[in-house]
Amino acid sequence: MNRLRAAWPSLSELFIGAPLWGVQMLLSAIVGLYLRNGWETSHVLDLAILYFSGGLLSWPFNLLAGRYLAFGHQVEARFAAFFLVLTTGTVLMTAFLFAMDYRIFYSRWHSPFGSVIWMFQFAFTGASAIYQFLVLGLGLFLPLGLVCLFATSLALAKRMR
Template identity: 75%
Template sequence: MISERLKAARPSLSELLIGALLWGAQMLTSAMAALYLRNGMETAHVRDLAILYFVGGLLAWPFMLPLGRFFAHQRSLETRFAAFFVALAAGTILMTAFLFAMDYRVFYSAWHAPFGSLTWVFQFAFTGASAVYQFAVLGLRLFLPLGLLCLFGTSFALAKRMR
């Protein structure tokens, strides 16, 4: 049973590569559309945000597609849709927040203690937690409204495609 699910969860290389590029492009488009709607893209960090949201989607896809397929295997259309919806939403948000936290960490590392020290561990943990919190408050809204539509459409397409 588990081996059958694992086999069904394995996507082809083209599904991984093309899907990752398309999902990254959708997240990039979502972020840029949200920035345009909110403030006409009047920010000095448009390029950095574009890269962050594209790479967040790009790197989330190869992990979340197999996970969604694993939970969707031999289920009803509604359950397959829910599996892909939850996997893609959670994975994309977590990957983008992680990348934001690592960028945040790189910026503040100049003021941190030497690598490996106990102080460094605390600074790393709290800098990361602060970055994730800041992303949750400010960054999640860049997935709306277009990212939610992309999520619905992509989840539905994946659910219909998988039998």
């Protein structure tokens, strides 16, 4: 319990860090889209919102989990903890948001809420959306997202004592 209490981030770390991480992920996606196809897509704004939201909403969980794992360790282990948590947390949150958007689009053709068929449709629609995100969407985190991840992990590791 003391470890969790010590790992608990301040409100300023949460409310300042979240939009900053969201903007970094937004810029990563925009640079990735430009490098991939020169923004030749009609969904630039939607993708920008998705990646910003993924970064913004994952930050509180990422920060708490990273600080919890890093507590009491040397700077190298703290860096590794933040690197791991920021990577997985941001990808998972962005994939989840993509899956929910995917689900909303296909829900008009699905069975009524709560039925057995609806549960299968929900599970398989979500799984296919996550697969599609992993195949097509992970590339938008590169190359700038990797630089942001490295710099943010290093800053968080050094800041934490």
